Amino acid sequence: MQLVRGLHNLRPQHRGCVATIGNFDGVHRGHQAILARLRERAAELDLPSCVVIFEPQPREFFAPDTAPPRLARLRDKVELLRAEGVDRVLCLSFNQRFSQLSATEFVETIVLDGLGVKHLEVGDDFRFGHDRSGDFDFLQRAGAAHGFTVEAAQTVEIDGLRVSSTKVRKALASADFDLAEQLLGRPFAISGRVLHGQKLARQLGTPTANVQLKRRRVPLSGVYLTSTLIDGQVWPGVANIGVRPTVAGDGSAHLEVHLLDFAGDLYGRRLTVVFHQKLRDEQRFASLEALKTAINADVAAARAHWHGQPLTKSLK
Known part of the structure; x- marks a missing residue:
């Protein structure tokens, strides 16, 4: 093309x-x-x-x-x-x-x-x-x-619903990923290159990949169960997408993905992050310690969700 x-x-x-x-x-x-x-x-x-x-x-x-x-x-x-x-x-x-x-x-x-x-x-x-x-x-x-x-x-x-970009956005806003997939004909995903960030998540004990969004606004906000495509393999994980209200930032949206049990350098690489289920809304915490507790709970929820499944699996 x-x-x-x-x-x-x-x-x-x-x-x-x-x-x-x-x-x-x-x-x-x-x-x-x-x-x-x-x-x-x-x-x-x-x-x-x-x-x-x-x-x-x-x-x-x-x-x-x-x-x-x-x-x-x-x-x-x-x-x-x-x-x-x-x-x-x-x-x-x-x-x-x-x-x-x-x-x-x-x-x-x-x-x-x-x-x-x-x-x-x-x-x-x-x-x-x-x-x-x-x-x-x-x-x-x-x-x-x-x-x-x-x-x-x-x-x-x-099912009587006219397919449109607006309908997809509404499905995503309500975390109806099954409907979004029906309308799109594929799971909703965001792709981008991994950039260097503040490395705060690493300090909190949960390293994340800071995925470049390159858009003014995004159709999602909150914490989600995700799977991330890397070199033909899918890594289950959890992601936050939003303005990070607990940490002083630039007010723009960021996508940060934690991959369960992944070890390796992802800087500069392009990732495709698929969204499966919403865990919670993004919120402002009173302290970094409270934020750390919430992140640990998010990771635990992701592990429970993927329990019994291999943490890495090749795409078919």
């Missing part, structure tokens, strides 16, 4: 494709249905498939402090799209200039001049252009005028 960053990096060979446009946050089962149809149409027309995404996502640009938390950072989103068999991803910088494009300019700049789209697959609620003035009907009229076809993807429902 090819990743193209920005319209300025498009070349003549990129023109002529079957495309879809959207945030694709989480690449959930609704997105997967759109991508499946995209692959089918691309095969029928013998053209490459292209997914157009934005960075930052539009709501993050307009209201960064209140935008929904990311389900997947850009790197993970690209990898998920790769796994869905997409040929090309065009990542557009969503900035002030881009936000001012009218619906007509959006179609001319991206769909026609940029990509030479022959068929466009979009979600049934897709809106675009300044003040969200463009919609499916607008695209159909533009397609009829300029020679490309447009198809609206059908809504995907699970």
Whole structure:
């Protein structure tokens, strides 16, 4: 799969494709249905498939402090799209200039001049252009005028529940990881590189891996039972994700993972942390000793949960 960053990096060979446009946050089962149809149409027309995404996502640009938390950072989103068999991803910088494009300019700049789209697959609620003035009907009229076809993807429902990124966030916020997995088509996980931290957890007797989040907000907060993928093996453990209120910090979210009975240096390595069950909310403790007691209780709960299972096991 090819990743193209920005319209300025498009070349003549990129023109002529079957495309879809959207945030694709989480690449959930609704997105997967759109991508499946995209692959089918691309095969029928013998053209490459292209997914157009934005960075930052539009709501993050307009209201960064209140935008929904990311389900997947850009790197993970690209990898998920790769796994869905997409040929090309065009990542557009969503900035002030881009936000001012009218619906007509959006179609001319991206769909026609940029990509030479022959068929466009979009979600049934897709809106675009300044003040969200463009919609499916607008695209159909533009397609009829300029020679490309447009198809609206059908809504995907699970047990009567419409699959959406919002529904996934709500499931995660309520710690319903079974529902989140149904909506995503896979367990919810966060990937990132291990950075050097304050090493406070090590001083408290429970060393943790400080996993880089690279996002303003996260969809989880609290202490969770987790499993972490390292070199093809899964290590059960416990993780805290939040602002660490007992310890003076920068107010941003951090992910700290303790792996049961793991010994080794993880600094600089990328980990994938899967969340299984919530143990408790994040809370402020009166002292570091009280925090240490709570952490020990969290580790004991993790051991009890994994009791009778091998602490390491290869992925099948």
